[in-house]
Amino acid sequence: MNTTEKMNVGVIGCGQISSIYLEAPRTFDILNIAACADLDMERARAQAQRFAIPKACSVEELLADPEIDVILNLTIPNVHAEVGIAALEAGKSVYSEKPLAIDRLQGQKFLHMAHQKQLRVGCAPDTFLGGGIQTCLQLIQEGQIGEPIAATAFMLGHGPESWHPDPYFFYQPGAGPMFDMGPYYLTALIALIGPVRRISGTTRITFSERTITSQARYGTKITVNTPTHVTGLMDFASGAIGTIITSFDVWHHHLPRIEIYGTEGTLSVPDPNTFGGPVSLRSAQEKEWRDIPLTHDYTKNSRGIGLADMAYAMRSGTPHRASGAMAFHVLDIMQTIHESSQEGRHIELSSTCDKPAPLQPGLHPWGA
Ligand SMILES: NC(=O)c1ccc[n+]([C@@H]2O[C@H](COP(=O)([O-])OP(=O)(O)OC[C@H]3O[C@@H](n4cnc5c(N)ncnc54)[C@H](O)[C@@H]3O)[C@@H](O)[C@H]2O)c1
Numbered sequence: 403m404n405t406t407e408k409m410n411v412g413v414i415g416c417g418q419i420s421s422i423y424l425e426a427p428r429t430f431d432i433l434n435i436a437a438c439a440d441l442d443m444e445r446a447r448a449q450a451q452r453f454a455i456p457k458a459c460s461v462e463e464l465l466a467d468p469e470i471d472v473i474l475n476l477t478i479p480n481v482h483a484e485v486g487i488a489a490l491e492a493g494k495s496v497y498s499e500k501p502l503a504i505d506r507l508q509g510q511k512f513l514h515m516a517h518q519k520q521l522r523v524g525c526a527p528d529t530f531l532g533g534g535i536q537t538c539l540q541l542i543q544e545g546q547i548g549e550p551i552a553a554t555a556f557m558l559g560h561g562p563e564s565w566h567p568d569p570y571f572f573y574q575p576g577a578g579p580m581f582d583m584g585p586y587y588l589t590a591l592i593a594l595i596g597p598v599r600r601i602s603g604t605t606r607i608t609f610s611e612r613t614i615t616s617q618a619r620y621g622t623k624i625t626v627n628t629p630t631h632v633t634g635l636m637d638f639a640s641g642a643i644g645t646i647i648t649s650f651d652v653w654h655h656h657l658p659r660i661e662i663y664g665t666e667g668t669l670s671v672p673d674p675n676t677f678g679g680p681v682s683l684r685s686a687q688e689k690e691w692r693d694i695p696l697t698h699d700y701t702k703n704s705r706g707i708g709l710a711d712m713a714y715a716m717r718s719g720t721p722h723r724a725s726g727a728m729a730f731h732v733l734d735i736m737q738t739i740h741e742s743s744q745e746g747r748h749i750e751l752s753s754t755c756d757k758p759a760p761l762q763p764g765l766h767p768w769g770a
Pocket residue numbers: 414415416417418419420439440441442445461476477478479481485499500501
């Protein structure tokens with residue numbers, strides 16, 4: 403089999419994030435965007451014209467097109483599972499934006515359908531495949547910080563209503579700071595340390611109402627229906643202990659994005675919502691932090707690398723890295739943090755996933 407033969411991709415959802423994905427075939431030869439669709443046909447047509455995509459059509463037409471192998475699902479979170487399941491039913495593998503689904507039950511149905519149909523599910527984020535986090539992974543594997551014993555991950559701010567044009571959904575169930583931003587931090591931690599075994603969490607809503615101060619809806623009030631300060635403790639299967647805080651309630655702080663604490667030193671991991679650095683490390687004996695040059699490529703915004711990796715894996719029959727199983731594990735962790743807070747107890751997770759295999763340094767490390 404030709405392992406680099408192009409994969410025909412049909413895009414569903416032509417909103418804000420679609421542009422960066424539609425540039426991905428310039429970097430990843432294996433991808434061919436064959437068609438795009440949206441509930442809003444104007445958006446689909448506009449993106450088709452801008453990126454020279456041969457066909458803009460309805461979702462039904464896209465799913466019925468026998469030439470399309472993979473659906474790239476860039477719709478909004480509460481329809482990710484529904485659109486994904488429809489694509490699987492039409493016989494197509496799916497790569498979805500995050501989160502995989504907005505709850506565990508939907509996520510389970512999605513993966514169950516993929517298993518029944520023997521098709522692939524991949525899911526964002528794919529930032530862990532960027533040069534920054536892959537460099538961190540290499541450092542850990544080389545033993546540069548010894549055995550990882552603990553990690554912290556912090557995403558704190560005062561919410562998106564000051565800059566996002568339509569921030570209503572951020573304050574509804576299935577969103578909040580954990581479901582919106584948690585996937586970047588949790589996926590990075592799983593890539594670096596492995597899966598999580600047990601969770602405890604504490605959450606609160608600090609402000610019951612938000613006032614939009616971005617322009618279009620300036621002054622509109624939003625009733626807050628989901629926790630906005632979410633703290634989780636994670637026992638990793640490896641024995642390491644993780645602490646994560648995601649918050650829309652904090653004005654200012656001095657906390658790092660992600661740090662990994664090892665028996666021999668500490669690793670400072672870059673913002674997991676980016677592909678590059680900086681990476682720095684300080685071993686037990688060192689007096690100062692040391693900046694580490696990145697060992698891996700894909701340091702610019704390379705959204706689509708996870709889809710390209712899935713396409714190569716489909717051609718060669720190997721596992722893909724940004725897997726549905728890992729995205730489900732992330733979803734399970736996020737939901738369980740909220741449930742632990744409600745129930746006042748530690749909760750053992752029933753899901754797990756494989757730690758994704760590291761990329762080799764260099765461009766097109768798949769051997770294209
Ligand atoms: N915007 C960002 O910066 C960003 C960054 C990272 C990830 N994401 C993720 O990307 C996804 C999309 O975000 P966005 O900002 O592009 O949203 P968006 O609202 O700009 O675009 C979503 C598009 O999906 C279409 N759509 C909705 N339901 C549909 C359906 N059932 N069938 C067909 N089309 C449908 C909408 O018409 C819209 O054009 C979300 O999951 C989000 O979490 C966005």
